[in-house]
Amino acid sequence: MMYRIVTVFVCGLVLSVGTSGAATIPVFGPAFGEAGHETIIESLYSGSFTAVGADFIGNGDAAGIQVLRQDDFLFPMGVLSVTDGSRGTAADAIWAGGVISATAEARYAAHSQRFGFDRGNGFELLFDVQGSGTNVTGSASVDLTGDLWRWVRRDGNNTNTWSSDWTLNHDGLDHLVTYRVTGLDTNEAVWLLFWEDLPVCSSDRDYNDLVVEVRALPEPATLAWTTLGGLVVLVGYRRRIGF
Numbered sequence: 001m002m003y004r005i006v007t008v009f010v011c012g013l014v015l016s017v018g019t020s021g022a023a024t025i026p027v028f029g030p031a032f033g034e035a036g037h038e039t040i041i042e043s044l045y046s047g048s049f050t051a052v053g054a055d056f057i058g059n060g061d062a063a064g065i066q067v068l069r070q071d072d073f074l075f076p077m078g079v080l081s082v083t084d085g086s087r088g089t090a091a092d093a094i095w096a097g098g099v100i101s102a103t104a105e106a107r108y109a110a111h112s113q114r115f116g117f118d119r120g121n122g123f124e125l126l127f128d129v130q131g132s133g134t135n136v137t138g139s140a141s142v143d144l145t146g147d148l149w150r151w152v153r154r155d156g157n158n159t160n161t162w163s164s165d166w167t168l169n170h171d172g173l174d175h176l177v178t179y180r181v182t183g184l185d186t187n188e189a190v191w192l193l194f195w196e197d198l199p200v201c202s203s204d205r206d207y208n209d210l211v212v213e214v215r216a217l218p219e220p221a222t223l224a225w226t227t228l229g230g231l232v233v234l235v236g237y238r239r240r241i242g243f
């Protein structure tokens with residue numbers, strides 16, 4: 001198998017694509033006084049985590065929890081299912097299908113932040129983020145069943161709009177680093193979205209400027225069919241036993 005590396009330099013941006021075509025972008029350490037990804041994850045899930053490659057693995061009170069870095073580039077890019085996507089199935093650019101709730105978890109940035117999505121109708125706001133550090137508020141839920149969308153982060157004054165689909169960003173930078181969180185005591189799919197807010201040539205690429213946790217309920221269609229199946233079974237059972 002031929003090993004191929006493509007390296008692109010734009011204002012110091014380096015993207016390396018390996019044999020599989022999958023790639024992740026580098027995350028730099030946080031600015032002085034800010035929290036990095038590991039610290040933020042530890043505050044979210046109340047335990048100790050260890051960096052293993054680009055992932056964070058829980059131990060101690062967080063044993064069993066894994067925070068798994070998703071692909072930023074994949075060929076083909078694919079569409080990531082918010083309900084059951086996982087690493088290797090699609091890059092984190094375009095998302096599909098589900099009832100989601102999103103909550104702001106951190107903001108380490110001078111700019112104010114807005115968070116929403118675009119399903120082909122332009123920017124739809126989920127919430128404005130109030131506060132800073134991990135003392136932030138902002139949350140919303142929306143039914144995106146049957147939809148395709150890109151996540152969108154904006155400055156509070158609506159400048160510097162960045163899409164999860166980096167091919168749409170005017171500076172060519174991927175502004176979103178995504179993790180899937182597994183091992184939590186929930187049947188929801190849990191994701192962490194870490195955003196970089198500044199354009200490529202002024203960016204410190206710490207990807208902690210806005211952190212959003214997204215939770216997706218199991219597919220309503222699946223629940224509906226499960227419920228319907230249960231009713232059919234119950235009706236058949238009633239007929240057999242005559243009540």
Ligand SMILES: [Ca+2]
Nearest residue numbers: 072092174176
């Ligand atoms: Ca990305």
Ligand SMILES: [Ca+2]
Nearest residue numbers: 205206207209
């Ligand atoms: Ca930054």
Ligand SMILES: [Ca+2]
Nearest residue numbers: 108206208209
């Ligand atoms: Ca920052």
